[in-house]
Amino acid sequence: MSRQFDTGAAPHFPPQSTVAGVMQQVLYALIPGIVAYAWFFGPGILVQILLAVIFALLFESLILKIRKQALKPFLGDWSAVVTAVLFALCLPPLAPWWITLLGMLFAIVVAKHLYGGLGHNLFNPAMVGYVVVLISFPQLMTLWIPPASIAPHVLGVGDVFSAIFTGKLPPGLTWDTVSEATPLDVIRTSLASGQMVSEARQSPIFGSFGGLGWEWIANLFALGGFWLLWRRVISWQVPVMMIGSVVFLGLVAYLIDPGSNPVPLQHVFSGALVLGAFFIATDPVSGCTSSRGRLIFGVGVGIITLSIRRWGGYPDGVAFAVLLMNMAAPLIDRYTRPRIFGH
Numbered sequence: 266m267s268r269q270f271d272t273g274a275a276p277h278f279p280p281q282s283t284v285a286g287v288m289q290q291v292l293y294a295l296i297p298g299i300v301a302y303a304w305f306f307g308p309g310i311l312v313q314i315l316l317a318v319i320f321a322l323l324f325e326s327l328i329l330k331i332r333k334q335a336l337k338p339f340l341g342d343w344s345a346v347v348t349a350v351l352f353a354l355c356l357p358p359l360a361p362w363w364i365t366l367l368g369m370l371f372a373i374v375v376a377k378h379l380y381g382g383l384g385h386n387l388f389n390p391a392m393v394g395y396v397v398v399l400i401s402f403p404q405l406m407t408l409w410i411p412p413a414s415i416a417p418h419v420l421g422v423g424d425v426f427s428a429i430f431t432g433k434l435p436p437g438l439t440w441d442t443v444s445e446a447t448p449l450d451v452i453r454t455s456l457a458s459g460q461m462v463s464e465a466r467q468s469p470i471f472g473s474f475g476g477l478g479w480e481w482i483a484n485l486f487a488l489g490g491f492w493l494l495w496r497r498v499i500s501w502q503v504p505v506m507m508i509g510s511v512v513f514l515g516l517v518a519y520l521i522d523p524g525s526n527p528v529p530l531q532h533v534f535s536g537a538l539v540l541g542a543f544f545i546a547t548d549p550v551s552g553c554t555s556s557r558g559r560l561i562f563g564v565g566v567g568i569i570t571l572s573i574r575r576w577g578g579y580p581d582g583v584a585f586a587v588l589l590m591n592m593a594a595p596l597i598d599r600y601t602r603p604r605i606f607g608h
Contacts, residue, residue, distance in 0.1 A: 282498075284383070288343035290498050291544065294489030295350060298540070301485045302354070305412045305478030309358025309425045316362055316429075317349035320369035328378045344383050348372055351391035351545060355537060355584065356398075357409045359420075359428045359443075364405060368394035388591045389551045392584045399584070411445040412478035415469045418443050448476030448535040449580035452527060461524040475534025483539040490543025502556060504542040506563030508533060511571050518575075526575075538570065541583035551591045557601040558594070565590045 302310045325345040329336050339345075352368050372394030380386040399406050413419050418438055420428065427433050434443060446454065448470050455465035472480045493499045515529035532538060537545075546552060546566050553562040566586045573582025 284342040284344060287498055288347045290493065290496055291347050292343065292350065294493050294498075295354075295486070295544065297489055298482050298486035299350075299354070301478075301482045305414075305482065306358050306410060307413060307420060307425060308422055309410070309420075309429065310353065310356075312425060312429055313353040313356050313358060313360065313365060314350055316365045317353040317369055318346050320366050321345040321349035321373050324369055324373040328374055332378070332382075339383070342383065345373060348377070348391045348394075351540075352394050354540060355391070355395045357406060357444075359408055359410060359425065360405060361432060362429050364398050364402060367401075368398045370394075371397045384550055386550055387595075388588055389545060389548050392545060392587050395584050396588060399579070407446070407450070408440055408444045409447050410443055411470060415477065416443075445470065447580060448479060448531075449574060452531070453574070453580050456525060462527045463524070466527075472534075474528070474530040475532075476536075479536070480534040483534045486539045486543060490539070493543065493547075499543065499547040500556070500559055502559035503547045503552065503563040503566075506560050507542040507546055507567040507570075508538065510564045510567030511538060514568065514571055532571065532574065536574075536581040537583040541566070541570075541587060545583070546587050546590075551587075551594065553594045553597050553601070555598050555601040555603060558597045561597050561601065562590050562594060565593065 299310065299314070322340060322345055325340060326336055329339055349369060349372075352372055353365065356364065356368075372390040376388050376390040376393035377383065377386050380388075410416060410420075418435075420435070420443065424435050427435075434440065448468075451468050451470055452462060452465050456462070470477055472478070474480055475483065490499070490504060494501055494504075511532050512529040515526065515532050518526040519528055542563075546563065553559045566583070569586035569589055570582045573579060573585055577585075579585070
């Protein structure tokens, strides 16, 4: 006696994730952190994101035309938009518009398409664009504004547009009066002048653990990162090892010399560590592909980031750390390939 069973239509394997689908989920995960960023630091970050997306899509279209490739499949995969948003999140909210233009030129044209396009780039495009403008225009890249709750002068939307597109501030204000050092920069400058960390943390720019406002931004970026982990868009190895290595080494340094080293949570909740751990260092193209390789990659980014913050010439080192480990990723993958069974 035979029985019949209902079966679904072929194919029976679940469809693989598309590039566009993955990129859209990354953008969704970034939304909570972006909202917090705009809440604490004003609408300038939204203007920077909009400019970066426009410039990225224009450069993407131009280079695709030059390479004689179809526009629709590449413009519709959202990869250029993700690159633009990550780049904009690294900029001071009132950075001049042409900084964003130059950053997207190097990110899309040089770091992405001159290496062969999506899937062939050796370096993370957003970090290439950011490092180029950071090294080329260091003074403009330090024009960070304090959180609105402690800012002596809060700029309106019109003032923000004027500052970004014309470089002009409201009458009576100068860049020195509206800009302020970041929490990481305050600690670095204080240590260089002989002060202790406890003295540096007397500044109102600090919150309970990290920078005022930056704590909430980091937490909400982490929330988006956990969602990506749950959706299996990214793997756990890089963010866990990157943040874990910074916390572990930061704790050792703090226990040895608390006067010259902040508590580990200061490193986590200030700067771009959380954003880098979940959204930048996890780039599947420029990072490692093997499981063991991702562990090494994450530790390497964490160690280099902490080293630059402590002894380097820049307050934060996430971008430099990611690019340096991008160079090492092919070699790491070569020596961490999984065992081939049956041989």
